[in-house]
Amino acid sequence: MEPFRFQPGPAPLLISMPHVGTHLPDALARRMTDAARSVPDTDWHVDRLYDFAASLGANLLMATHSRYVIDLNRPPDGTVLYPGASNTELCPTTSFDDEPLWRPGEAPGADEAKQRVETYWRPYHARLAQMLAEIRSRFGTALLFDAHSIRSEVSRFFAGRLPDINLGTADGKSAPSELAARLIEAAGEADGYSSVLNGRFKGGYITRHYGKPAEGVAAVQLELSQITYMDEDPPFGFREDRAKGIRPHLRRILETMLDWGREAKGLKW
Template sequence: MEPFRFEPGPAPLLISMPHVGTHLPDVLARRMTDVARTVPDTDWHVDRLYDFAAALGANRLIATHSRYVIDLNRPPDGTVLYPGASNTELCPTTSFDDEPLWQPDQAPGAEEIRQRVESFWRPYHKQLADALAAIKSRFGMALLFDAHSIRSEVPRFFAGRLPDINLGTADGKSAPSELAARLIEAAGEADGYSSVLNGRFKGGYITRLYGKPAEGIAAVQLELSQITYMDEAPPFGFREDRAKAVRPHLRRILETMLEWAKETKGVSW
């Protein structure tokens, strides 16, 4: 199985979905714990949730393999992404609930991790970089939206319940402040949903690496609380009734990015 699916579109927007994949190669699954084989920490159904993306003309990059194979939103050298906080690794060894993912003596070593970087991480990031370069070449600028979701309560990473809509711009480093202000305003207009900018989730490796406002690339991460669109307990079912309510607000956030590009950068498509 290829490490990603890429769906091109005519707009200057790329939606990256690095944690939506659920596939575990058999050779790895046999070494994993029963918990790990259910891939509970997936950004479940994010591709289905953003089913309106094609209508906006967005490009979509969708990971196929589980983050337990390799985390595409971590540095390839294994550098800790959140110093001083609890972290999962490039090739995770524990779940969000701090349960082991690998049977005794079966966790990947340095050489296996290197091979996974070459087989899965680099192809995804090459496609991401190539797509952004193509967008920028055509429009003179590019928008990157890194789409994530997570359980509303994960004590390992944050206390209490997470806000529903968590926007991140790496504390203003990955996107212009004017764009960030418009996005949090759009999120704040979502009645019944809480929102925050650069709260617990400020943007991971993808947002930080590719967001270069001075070079015409604006990157934003959205970490959506899963309670807004699905059942958070196994078997992690999609809830169309909930999704139907939150989708218009997600669409409005993406439309705001595109409107900003038209108004401030003069792009059209």
């Protein structure tokens, strides 16, 4: 199986979904715990939730393999993203509930991690970088939106309930301040949903690495609370009754990003 799915679009917007994949190669699945094989920490149904993105002209890059195989939103050398906080690794060994993912003696070592980087991580990032370069070459500017979701309560990473809409721009380094201001304003207009900019989730490796406003790439991460569109307990069912409430606001956030491109950068497509 290829490490990603790609759907092209005419707009200068690339939506990355690095944690939507659920596939586990058989050789790895046999080494994992029973609980891990159900891949509970997936960004469940994010591709389905953003089913409107194609109508905006967005390019879509979606991982096929589980983050338990390799985390595409971590640096390839395993550098910690949030020093001083609890972090999961490039090749995760524990779940969000801090439970082991691998049977005793089966956790991946350094050599295996390097192999997974070459097999899964590099192809995804090569395509991501290629698309950003093509978009920037065509339009002069590229817009990158990294789409994520997570359970509304995960005590390992944050206390209490997470805000519903968590926008991140690496504390202002990955996107212009005007764009960030417009996006959090759009999120704040979503009645019934809470929002924050650069809170617990400021953006992972993808946002931080590729977001270079001075070089024509604006990158934003959205970590969405899963309670807004799905059942957070197994079997992690999609809830259309909830999704229809949050979808218009997600669409407005992406439209705001595109509007900024048109107005601030004169982009046309």
